[in-house]
Amino acid sequence: EAGVAQSPRYKIIEKRQSVAFWCNPISGHATLYWYQQILGQGPKLLIQFQNNGVVDDSQLPKDRFSAERLKGVDSTLKIQPAKLEDSAVYLCASSRGVQEKLFFGSGTQLSVL
Amino acid sequence: KQEVTQIPAALSVPEGENLVLNCSFTDSAIYNLQWFRQDPGKGLTSLLLIQSSQREQTSGRLNASLDKSSGRSTLYIAASQPGDSATYLCAVRSGGNNRLAFGKGNQVVVIP
Numbered sequence: 554e555a556g557v558a559q560s561p562r563y564k565i566i567e568k569r570q571s572v573a574f575w576c577n578p579i580s581g582h583a584t585l586y587w588y589q590q591i592l593g594q595g596p597k598l599l600i601q602f603q604n605n606g607v608v609d610d611s612q613l614p615k616d617r618f619s620a621e622r623l624k625g626v627d628s629t630l631k632i633q634p635a636k637l638e639d640s641a642v643y644l645c646a647s648s649r650g651v652q653e654k655l656f657f658g659s660g661t662q663l664s665v666l
Numbered sequence: 667k668q669e670v671t672q673i674p675a676a677l678s679v680p681e682g683e684n685l686v687l688n689c690s691f692t693d694s695a696i697y698n699l700q701w702f703r704q705d706p707g708k709g710l711t712s713l714l715l716i717q718s719s720q721r722e723q724t725s726g727r728l729n730a731s732l733d734k735s736s737g738r739s740t741l742y743i744a745a746s747q748p749g750d751s752a753t754y755l756c757a758v759r760s761g762g763n764n765r766l767a768f769g770k771g772n773q774v775v776v777i778p
Binding site: 557586593594595596597598601608609611644646651652653654655656657658659660662 | 670697698700702707708709710711712715755757759763764765766768769770771
């Protein structure tokens with residue numbers, strides 16, 4: 554079974570630039586999550602999708618972050634414009650259902666200079 | 667709001683010793699609790715998931731217990747090996763939005 558795929562693996566941008574991350578979940582997984590993990594911290598939920606609908610985006614800074622999950626499969630997370638404090642690892646995860654085991658991708662390490 | 671605490675932040679043990687990692691949470695009305703492992707520069711790997719109705723789960727050398735009433739979970743790793751060196755994170759699912767709240771993790775080094 555293929556795992557959760559994420560790209561790019563690393564990204565370096567200047568502040569005020571825009572960036573996008575891509576995630577392909579495990580086939581058949583209805584629930585998809587985007588997390589932000591700052592060094593030394595646990596992951597923080599940004600947005601959760603159930604199929605192509607948003608379940609929880611209460612911690613997503615909507616003035617600069619946006620996410621979509623077209624056709625209930627792949628998802629993209631965008632930051633525009635980026636700030637220095639957005640430097641973090643962005644993790645995508647998926648699960649069969651809301652209360653089931655999560656499977657994580659390798660993450661995208663973002664550095665904002 | 668669910669708060670998850672893992673203390674200590676870092677620990678080292680000699681190879682062969684049993685590892686005991688603790689996780690505490692503030693709201694005992696949980697759906698489930700998961701333990702994850704994270705290697706440097708990698709994503710998280712799920713180790714064990716304990717449903718709220720369960721007291722423990724076991725997989726190989728790993729055993730996790732859950733005491734909802736006291737808001738605690740413990741991860742035991744028997745006969746630790748250098749390959750067990752990693753950060754271990756506890757995550758609790760609770761609340762009307764089913765959100766998974768993570769602790770900051772225990773960074774473990776097993777010394778050969």
